[in-house]
Amino acid sequence: MAARVPTYRFERDLWRGGAVRIVGVDEVGVAPTCGAVVAAAVVMRPHARRIPGVRDSKTLSAGQRDRLAPIIRRRAIAVGVGAASVREIDTINIYHATHLAMRRAIARIGGHDHVLVDGNRIAGFEAAVGPYSAIVDGDAKCYTIACASIVAKVIRDRMMALLAARYPGYGWERNQGYATREHRNAIRRLGLTPFHRRSFLALQRTLAGDQISLDLFDEVVDTFEKADELDELDRLDGHPGETLEVLLAGRPSEASAAAIAEAESILRNANETSTPTGADTAT
Known part of the structure; x- marks a missing residue:
């Protein structure tokens, strides 16, 4: 069965209403048992x-994907990439960490009129990013979201390849x-590395029996026990300087200088604002 071809159906409705900078957002890395969760935000030129x-x-x-990604970056008005680290995933859970990564990606776009996000409605998301539409299977239906996916x-595959060389x-x-x-x-x-998500049940089940004595939660910092989660996410959003933490999903002492430099280069290049090329418009 041929893969569904995403269209501009959702974007066109917004363009007709006067919106110009429409952001497509998608994430990768919710299900893995290690590594950061990564989100991308893409703004394409109208039509x-x-x-x-x-x-x-x-x-x-x-x-x-490797062939298409640089073309998307060249054609897009802007591309932003955000991530949430393993420490953040284990602290606030993968659900909230995924939305945090999305918000970080959107923040790097530099202004927008409307957001199109893959999936269901997200509590508190509109207050953080402004007007948005949630589209179930958006990466298959919506062209801008497909570009973001x-x-x-x-980006995430490259980050995991970096970590694979170290572990x-x-x-x-x-x-x-x-x-x-x-x-x-x-x-x-x-055994586990510093980049495994110790809060994940699948990881606990894998270790059960032959490493049952390992305390899976000894590195999880429960900062949300008495705090409002959305307020705490706002605080994290206000401190985007944890570059290493976000890129490599671990701690500075555990990352080599070469890996840090390469990972920072990957994300820096991904977050460069692109200049659209060509004058083609959709018919």
């Missing part, structure tokens, strides 16, 4: 001709941190 081959990133090969996937044996360059048989067996054999 720009669609890039052939853009689909939901899950339906594309790695080679196809490709950028987010390429060989887990196969992260192939499984991107998902709980594949290869990854589960490696955890049983090698």
Whole structure:
């Protein structure tokens, strides 16, 4: 069955209403048992001709995504990438961490009129980002969200490849941190790294039996026990300077200078505002 081709259906309704900077947002990395969750935000030029081959990133090969991502960056008005670290995931849970990554990506766009986000409505999201529409299966239906899904996937895969070089044996360059048989067996054999999400039930089940004495929660800082979660997320949003924490999802003492520099370069390049090329418009 052929993959669904996303269209400008949702964007056109907003363009007709006078909106210009429409942001498509998608995330990658909710299900893996290690690594950061990454979100991308993309603004395309109104009525720009669609890039052939853009689909939901899950339906594309790695080679196809790697080919499309730089084209998207060149054609887009702006591209922003945000992430939430493993420490943040274990502290505020993956649900809130995912939305935090989205908000960080949107903040790097530099202003917008409306946001299109993949998935369901999010409590408190409009207060943080302004007017938005939630589109179920948006990465398959909405062109701008599909572009964001490709950028987010390429960035996160590169980050996991960096970590794989530092922690060989887990196969992260192939499984991107998902709980594949290869990854589960490696955890049983090698144990956890600082980049594993200790709050994840799948990880606890993997370790049960042969590493039952390991305290899975000894590094989780429960800062939300008595605090309002949205207020605390606002505080985190106000401190985007945790570059290393966000990029590598660990702690500065555990990251090599080369890995830091390369990861920072990946995200810095991803967050550069792009200058649209060509004058093609959609018909």
